[in-house]
Amino acid sequence: MSLDLVFDYLVSPVFLRGALMTLLITVCSLFFGVLTGLVIALVQETRSKAGNMVVLVYLWLFRGTPVLFQIIFIYNVLPSFGIRFTAFTSAVLALSLNEGAYMAEILRSGLQAVKKGQRTAGLALGMTGAQVMRLVVLPQAARIVLPPIGNQMIGMLKLSALVSVVAVEELLLVANQVASANFRYFEALTAAGLYYLALTTVFMVLQGMMERSLDPKRRRVGSRTPTLMERLTGSMVRASVR
Incomplete structure (x- = not known):
């Protein structure tokens, strides 16, 4: 193993672009997935028979098929019906629709x-x-659903690696392409893994900060800024206290 080569990969523009593409896919897919999930949840609240039937079909379809199948179907099959999307749009659309079913x-x-x-x-x-x-329901519901949404965000980050199948140059595809040129897979994948760990750490910290801002009890307990470790382990500590 060459630590120098790992460092070179970490600071290389190619890996940085791949990490930014992974982050962009994750954020866009999560954003549209939350919007889709919110619309579906509100439709279910209306108790409309027609609306609930559409929702049932949607949930059955996107929860019952693999994400990889959905990505390939949107990118390769829809063009035969005259519906064409770029690789990036196909990836975000598939991940968003899949995420919406769970959201x-x-x-x-x-x-x-x-x-x-x-x-x-x-x-x-x-x-x-x-x-x-x-004004009443959504603010309270936001505090309740934030922890599972945070978990979904981390899961979405890892699912983004699947979009390499349609040639979107995200982090894992970049690492694989670089390694295939010199057969230094260990160094390339180590650099990619460090990027993934850095991104998931940022997401966990943001989740902890958002949970604190939405929890009125925690806002009243002093003004000390929590440490990084406290933010990362906050959810586990609160679970053990309960």
């Missing part, structure tokens, strides 16, 4: 966790149904 269940559970009495109280105060949802 819908997470968000639905968060919405249902808010007691119905609070909705009734909001309506009694003269709020409309949309205002109750926006």
Whole structure:
């Protein structure tokens, strides 16, 4: 193993572009996945028979087939019907639709966790149904669903490696291409693994900061800034205390 070569890979523009592409795919897919999941969860709240039937088919389709199958289908099969997307768009679309199916269940559970009495109280105060949802239900549901959404974000980061099958130059594909030129797979994959660990660490820190900002009890406990280790292990510590 050559540590110098690992360092060269870490600072090389090729690996940096691959890491940025991985990050871009993750953020875009998660953003559109959350939006899709929120729409589905709200449709389920309306208890519309037609809407729930569409949602049921969507969940059955995207939870019942592999993500890799969905990526290949959108990129290779849809063009035969006259629907063409770039490799990047196909990757983000497939990951977003797949993520939306799982986000819908997470968000639905968060919405249902808010007691119905609070909705009734909001309506009694003269709020409309949309205002109750926006001002009363969603802020409380956000605090409940943030930990599983954080886990989904890390999972999405790792799933992004699958888009290499449609030649999107994300981190793992870049590492494999570089290693295939000189057969130094250990160094190239080590550099890619360090990038993945760095990105997941950033996500975990951001999740811990967001959980703290949304938890009113934690906001009242002093003003000391938590250390990095406290942010990384905050979820596990809180679980053990409970």
